[in-house]
Amino acid sequence: MADSLIQNDMNAPAWKGGDVPYKASYGKMMMWFFLITDTLTFSAFLTGYGFSRFKFKDVWPVPEDVFTHFPFLHGDHPLLFVALMTFILIMSSVTMVLAVNYGHKMQKNKVIMWLSFTILGGVLFLSSQAWEWGHFIHGDSGAIELNNADVIHVVKDKEIYSIYDLMGADSYDGSHHAFELADVKENFASDSELGLRLYDKTFLDHSTSIEYLDQNASKVLLGANLTSNEYGHVLFADYFFFITGFHGFHVFSGVVLLIILLINTIMGTYERRGHYEMVEKIGLYWHFVDLVWVFVFTFFYLV
Amino acid sequence: MSEEQHSGNWWIWKVFWILLGVTAFEVMLGILKVDGYLPEFLVFDTFLGLAWLTHIFIVLTLIKAGYIVLVFMHLGFEEKSFQWTILLPAFILVPYLLFIILSEATHAYLMM
Numbered sequence: 001m002a003d004s005l006i007q008n009d010m011n012a013p014a015w016k017g018g019d020v021p022y023k024a025s026y027g028k029m030m031m032w033f034f035l036i037t038d039t040l041t042f043s044a045f046l047t048g049y050g051f052s053r054f055k056f057k058d059v060w061p062v063p064e065d066v067f068t069h070f071p072f073l074h075g076d077h078p079l080l081f082v083a084l085m086t087f088i089l090i091m092s093s094v095t096m097v098l099a100v101n102y103g104h105k106m107q108k109n110k111v112i113m114w115l116s117f118t119i120l121g122g123v124l125f126l127s128s129q130a131w132e133w134g135h136f137i138h139g140d141s142g143a144i145e146l147n148n149a150d151v152i153h154v155v156k157d158k159e160i161y162s163i164y165d166l167m168g169a170d171s172y173d174g175s176h177h178a179f180e181l182a183d184v185k186e187n188f189a190s191d192s193e194l195g196l197r198l199y200d201k202t203f204l205d206h207s208t209s210i211e212y213l214d215q216n217a218s219k220v221l222l223g224a225n226l227t228s229n230e231y232g233h234v235l236f237a238d239y240f241f242f243i244t245g246f247h248g249f250h251v252f253s254g255v256v257l258l259i260i261l262l263i264n265t266i267m268g269t270y271e272r273r274g275h276y277e278m279v280e281k282i283g284l285y286w287h288f289v290d291l292v293w294v295f296v297f298t299f300f301y302l303v
Numbered sequence: 304m305s306e307e308q309h310s311g312n313w314w315i316w317k318v319f320w321i322l323l324g325v326t327a328f329e330v331m332l333g334i335l336k337v338d339g340y341l342p343e344f345l346v347f348d349t350f351l352g353l354a355w356l357t358h359i360f361i362v363l364t365l366i367k368a369g370y371i372v373l374v375f376m377h378l379g380f381e382e383k384s385f386q387w388t389i390l391l392p393a394f395i396l397v398p399y400l401l402f403i404i405l406s407e408a409t410h411a412y413l414m415m
Contacts, residue, residue, distance in 0.1 A: 022385040032389050043397045047404045054352075054408035055415070064337045078337045083330040090326065094319045097375050098312060280377075287375045291368055297326075298364040302333050303357045 031281045035288050038250075042292050045243050046299050052235045059150065059199045061232030063301050065160075069135055082301045085128045086293065092121025093290040100283045103276025108265065111279060115262045118286065122255040129248050136240065138171075139223030143230035144184070146216040150199040151232050154188065158203055161194060163220060179220045185213050199232070240300070247296055250289045257282045318374045325363050332356065352409065 022029060053060050064078040071081075099114035142163030143151045154161045164171040166187050167179050188194055189210050196209040204212055221230040229237035261282050270276045335341050336356060345356045353361075373379030378386055 022382050022388070024381060024385055029385075032385075036389060036392050039393050040396060043393075043400055047400050050401070051404050051408040051411075054405060055411040057412060064333065079330050079333045083326065086326050087323070090319065090322050093322075093371070093375055094315060097315045101312060101315065284376055287371055290375075291371045294364055294367050294371065298329070298360050302329060302360050303354075 025277060027277065027281050028284070031284045035284065038288065038292075042243075042247075042295070045239075045246065046295060049239045049243065049299065052233075052239065056233050056235065059233050061229075061236050063303075066136070066140075066231045066236075067132070067301060069140070071131060079301060081128070081132065082297060085125060085132075086297050088121055088125045088128065089290050089293050092118050092125070093287055095121060096283045096286045100276075100280050103270070103279040106271070106276070108268070108271055111265050111276060112262065115258060115265060115279070119255060119258045119262065122251055122258065122286075126248060126251055126255070129244065129251075133241075133244075136237075137223050137225060139221075139230045141230070142179075142223075143221045144181070144196075144213070144217050145219050145221050145228065146199075147218045148216075149234070151221065151230065152199055153197045155195050155197045155203065156193050158195075158197070160197065163222070166191070166194075177222055179222070181217055181220055184220050185210070185217070188213065243296060243300065247289070247292055250292065254282075254286050254289050257285065314374070318370050321370055322367055325367050329360060329363055332359070352405075 024032075067082060068076040068078045069081065070077045070084075095114045095117040099111050099118060102110035102114060140162070141153065141160050143153050144163075145151055154163060154166060162171065163179060163184060164177070166184065169177055169179075171177070192206050194209070195206055196204040196212060198204065221228050224230055224237040224240075226234075226238055226241065228234055231237070261278060264270065264278070265276075270278060332341070336346060341356065345359070346354055348355055350358060378389060
């Protein structure tokens with residue numbers, strides 16, 4: 001790797017270039033400097049999330065109630081799917097270090113193998129994220145928005161009761177659902193076991209609920225987007241799309257870089273260059289993506 | 304990194320098991336919290352405005368971040384001066400940002 005560094009001429013005067021005080025190559029150092037700026041960008045995003053969460057702490061959705069589904073499994077499995085996504089990303093970080101390690105030893109075929117596994121991990125992660133976005137946008141049980149933009153839920157025995165069930169519709173039949181508030185109120189009134197859970201997690205009994213809906217309800221919410229969110233405060237959805245989206249875009253860029261890296265490795269570019277430092281530099285970026293996810297996982301899903 | 308560590312892959316897998324173990328522990332705490340099995344003081348008692356459980360999650364997250372940055376990203380084996388060049392901006396600016404924004408958020412909450 002030494003030949004990728006500017007050779008230090010011990011006789012040259014200091015301050016005229018040529019000294020390598022950090023003993024790191026130009027490319028690696030610049031990747032680190034870029035990652036510092038990216039660290040601060042993501043810090044700002046997550047701090048912004050913290051601001052809104054602290055400001056609206058009474059009405060903020062509980063993440064464990066939002067992300068409860070797992071593909072092909074029924075029922076509630078809070079955290080399980082994000083745990084799987086985290087595992088995929090950690091695993092792909094490991095395969096990346098292995099690729100870097102074999103790059104140091106100039107073992108081209110092993111670098112190719114571990115880079116391929118890393119790309120596979122990245123693609124798996126992006127697919128999982130696409131599934132999760134799809135599920136989040138489609139929504140779960142539906143909700144009712146009030147005139148003052150608060151979001152409340154229909155409940156049975158203090159458990160959230162799906163508006164699809166209330167309307168006798170299949171949430172996953174592939175059609176685009178939309179329910180009129182008047183119809184929902186009518187069906188709601190006919191089942192005396194139903195009540196409401198207000199935005200501050202307090203409950204109303206059936207008769208009070210009907211009155212409450214008449215006075216305050218404005219429309220039925222199904223799913224989440226940038227302007228409405230059935231899980232609670234709309235900012236939660238905005239931050240979700242923005243932060244996981246920006247992170248997902250980093251993963252996507254990483255996969256593109258890794259594919260270019262893999263093609264170059266197969267073509268023997270680094271073999272001819274005499275070192276695999278490019279694998280190390282892109283590896284830094286890839287680990288950073290994992291690092292950011294560790295924080296997103298904690299602050300978006302766990303706490 | 305020393306030659307001795309370069310010789311095998313065991314150090315990579317060691318970090319992998321640590322990261323996996325810490326993540327599994329976090330998920331377990333999260334699920335126990337949802338199901339209501341955690342001691343009440345962890346979930347309801349707060350310190351500096353955050354539940355004790357949140358503090359535990361933050362410490363575990365920083366441990367994971369440390370392993371990723373120092374071992375996987377190799378920063379632990381770089382020159383001392385280089386390590387500080389990378390880490391100091393984050394160590395100064397991120398707590399500063401958190402302090403001003405989150406104390407402002409509390410103010411915004413009280414003023415609503």
